Amino acid sequence: MAEAEESPGDPGTASPRPLMRDLKAVGKKFMHVLYPRKSNTLLRDWDLWGPLILCVTLALMLQRDSADSEKDGGPQFAEVFVIVWFGAVTITLNSKLLGGNISFFQSLCVLGYCILPLTVAMLICRLVLLAGPGPVNFMVRLFVVIVMFAWSIVASTAFLADSQPPNRRALAVYPVFLFYFVISWMILTFTPQ
Amino acid sequence: YLCQIDLQMEFGDVATSVTANPDATTVSIEDPGETPKHQTGPLRGSGREEDDELLGNDDSDKTELLAGQKKSSPFWTFEYYQTFFDVDTYQVFDRIKGSLLPIPGKNFVRLYIRSNPDLYGPFWICATLVFAIAISGNLSNFLIHLGEKTYHYVPEFRKVSIAATIIYAYAWLVPLALWGFLMWRNSKVMNIVSYSFLEIVCVYGYSLFIYIPTAILWIIPQKAVRWILVMIALGISGSVLAMTFWPAVREDNRRVALATIMTIVLLHVLLSVGCLAYFFDAPEMDHLPTTTAIPNQTVAAAKSS
Numbered sequence: 001m002a003e004a005e006e007s008p009g010d011p012g013t014a015s016p017r018p019l020m021r022d023l024k025a026v027g028k029k030f031m032h033v034l035y036p037r038k039s040n041t042l043l044r045d046w047d048l049w050g051p052l053i054l055c056v057t058l059a060l061m062l063q064r065d066s067a068d069s070e071k072d073g074g075p076q077f078a079e080v081f082v083i084v085w086f087g088a089v090t091i092t093l094n095s096k097l098l099g100g101n102i103s104f105f106q107s108l109c110v111l112g113y114c115i116l117p118l119t120v121a122m123l124i125c126r127l128v129l130l131a132g133p134g135p136v137n138f139m140v141r142l143f144v145v146i147v148m149f150a151w152s153i154v155a156s157t158a159f160l161a162d163s164q165p166p167n168r169r170a171l172a173v174y175p176v177f178l179f180y181f182v183i184s185w186m187i188l189t190f191t192p193q
Numbered sequence: 194y195l196c197q198i199d200l201q202m203e204f205g206d207v208a209t210s211v212t213a214n215p216d217a218t219t220v221s222i223e224d225p226g227e228t229p230k231h232q233t234g235p236l237r238g239s240g241r242e243e244d245d246e247l248l249g250n251d252d253s254d255k256t257e258l259l260a261g262q263k264k265s266s267p268f269w270t271f272e273y274y275q276t277f278f279d280v281d282t283y284q285v286f287d288r289i290k291g292s293l294l295p296i297p298g299k300n301f302v303r304l305y306i307r308s309n310p311d312l313y314g315p316f317w318i319c320a321t322l323v324f325a326i327a328i329s330g331n332l333s334n335f336l337i338h339l340g341e342k343t344y345h346y347v348p349e350f351r352k353v354s355i356a357a358t359i360i361y362a363y364a365w366l367v368p369l370a371l372w373g374f375l376m377w378r379n380s381k382v383m384n385i386v387s388y389s390f391l392e393i394v395c396v397y398g399y400s401l402f403i404y405i406p407t408a409i410l411w412i413i414p415q416k417a418v419r420w421i422l423v424m425i426a427l428g429i430s431g432s433v434l435a436m437t438f439w440p441a442v443r444e445d446n447r448r449v450a451l452a453t454i455m456t457i458v459l460l461h462v463l464l465s466v467g468c469l470a471y472f473f474d475a476p477e478m479d480h481l482p483t484t485t486a487i488p489n490q491t492v493a494a495a496k497s498s
Contacts, residue, residue, distance in 0.1 A: 075350045096271075097278040098313070167281040175317060182324055189331070189348040 026050045029109075033116045036155040043106045043159060051112020054119050055084045058183075061122045064192055075186055083182065088112060091175045095164065098172055102163035111176070114156035118180065121148035122187045129192055141188060149184040153177060277312040277391065285314055292399040295432040301399070302392050302437055310391040315398020319364050322401055325408040326360075327353040330472030333412040337476050352472060363464050364401065368393040371438075371457070378445055386440040396437050400430040404465065411469065414476035423465055431458045 026049050059080035075083070092107040125141045156176050164172045266272040291305040331349050338344040372390045379387055388396075407426040411419055434457050442450040 075348070079350060094278075094313070094317075097275050099275065099278070167283070170282045171280070171285060171313060175320075178317075178321060178324065185324075185328055186348070186350075189346075191346055191348075 022047070022049065026053070029113050030116055033113045033155050036158040043102070043110065046103075046106045046109035048105070048109060048112065051088075051109065051115065054112060054115045055081060058084070058115065058119050058122055061119075061126060062186060062190055080186065083186075084112075084115065087179045087182070091179055094175050095160065095172045098168050099165060100160075100163045100168075100172060102160065107160065107163075110156055110159045111179070114152045114159075114180075115183065117148040117151040117155070118145075118183050118187060121145050121184075122190070125187060125190060126192075129190075133191075145184050145188045149180055152180045156180075277310070279309060280311040280313055284309075285311070288314055288395075288399050289318075289402050292402050292433050293429060295429060295436055297436065300437055300440060301396055301433055302388060305399075310389070310395040312391070312394070315364055315394055315401075318398050318402050318405070319360050322405050322408065323353065323356045323360050325405045326468055326472050327356045329408045329412050333414060334474045336412065337414045337474055356468075356472065359464075359468070360401070363460075364397055365394065367460055368397050374453070375441055378442070378449065382445045385444055388437075388441060396434065400433045400461075403430045404468075407465075408468075411473055416476060419469060419473070423469060427458075427462060427465055431461050434458070434461065 025045060025047060029045075029047075029050055059077045062075055062080055063077060088108050088111040091111060092102075092104055095102060095107055096104065121144050124144050128137060128140050128144075131137060153176065157173055160176065161169055161173060265276070288301075288305045288311075291301055295301075327349075330352060334349075335346055368390065372388070372393050375387065375393075403426045407422050410422050413419070435454050438457060439450075439454060442453050445453075
């Protein structure tokens with residue numbers, strides 16, 4: 001992947017943003033999600049690349065190896081995509097309708113980035129499942145998913161809760177809880193062939 | 194003073210309260226989106242009890258006064274839809290509590306919604322119910338078939354879309370049909386109480402709340418337990434619906450009124466029984482193999498002796 005630099009010597013060509021700078025911005029936001037503090041970085045410099053990468057990774061990992069994945073009953077790639085993006089849009093609309101003062105894309109950005117702990121949980125689950133099925137296996141996965149679910153909720157609430165008036169905060173946070181719960185359920189019930 | 198407050202409660206509009214004749218009936222054409230002005234008649238005994246209850250709460254005075262002055266934006270603006278989410282946390286909790294504890298004589302719409310129907314409750318209660326049914330059904334099937342050798346667990350993700358279609362269709366189409374029917378009857382018989390479309394959606398949405406804990410408890414693989422839960426849930430939400438809509442049809446022909454209430458309850462029954470049947474497998478009789486083994490043993494013991 002070549003770095004695209006600004007070259008003042010070329011007249012008439014638009015200078016594309018340096019790729020490394022974008023990657024660094026995405027990485028910085030990942031760090032902000034992993035160690036949630038009261039900071040405005042996620043909100044101020046929103047981008048949707050991080051959420052896209054996370055969503056694609058999660059959807060790919062939720063696929064099975066078998067050829068006829070139709071019969072497995074698990075979510076297809078498109079279904080995961082739709083759930084994540086449709087869910088995030090619905091929560092954002094809900095937040096705005098309740099009178100929150102967060103912009104549409106900022107909210108999408110926060111919700112998308114806070115899927116990071118659950119994506120990590122999915123990775124760990126897949127690794128743990130390589131050891132073969134069993135009740136101990138399941139308890140480990142359950143524990144990991146629960147911890148990461150709580151992490152996602154805490155991270156996203158830290159960013160989103162302030163944008164709501166205090167008498168409606170619970171109303172705005174509950175859909176976030178439901179959203180990450182459904183994703184956690186999809187991760188927990190993943191069974192490879 | 195009491196009379197003036199009553200008028201403000203009934204009409205919800207400060208301007209008309211002082212000069213209006215308390216015994217006059219007002220007729221208003223209902224639009225789906227606008228804040229409704231209730232048709233009122235002479236204050237009756239039961240109405241007075243309700244008003245006393247309403248008067249006891251100071252906040253209710255303010256909300257009633259303000260409700261009459263809600264400005265309506267055109268439907269293509271964002272502010273128009275914001276009026277349907279104009280609820281606080283405690284109001285949503287109050288409405289949910291009202292749907293769980295139906296008190297005879299108390300009308301859910303009058304007591305809790307009071308010209309401020311919201312779409313937050315119906316939408317998110319339905320969303321939660323969809324996932325509660327799908328996930329509980331999946332868990333329950335997993336637990337029932339746990340010992341079987343031929344069983345391979347599948348998440349059954351398709352059922353989420355089916356559940357979503359059923360629940361949301363019920364929560365929107367049945368209120369639409371009911372609202373249309375009530376409007377049609379209103380044109381023939383002057384009903385004292387009439388509801389706007391959003392209030393009906395609101396009642397239906399909140400009345401579905403009881404099914405969320407019911408669906409979770411349906412994981413228990415006992416037929417008797419499941420049917421008892423169905424009865425309880427139907428009893429509670431059915432009575433909320435019946436008590437809400439009875440005042441709207443009681444002025445009508447007796448048969449039509451009873452048929453309407455029966456249809457409302459029947460559709461509710463269909464929904465709950467249908468969901469139970471489709472998403473939750475019947476618990477198998479696990480002890481059958483052992484009971485067939487015992488006669489063989491007794492026969493063998495009889496032969497050997």
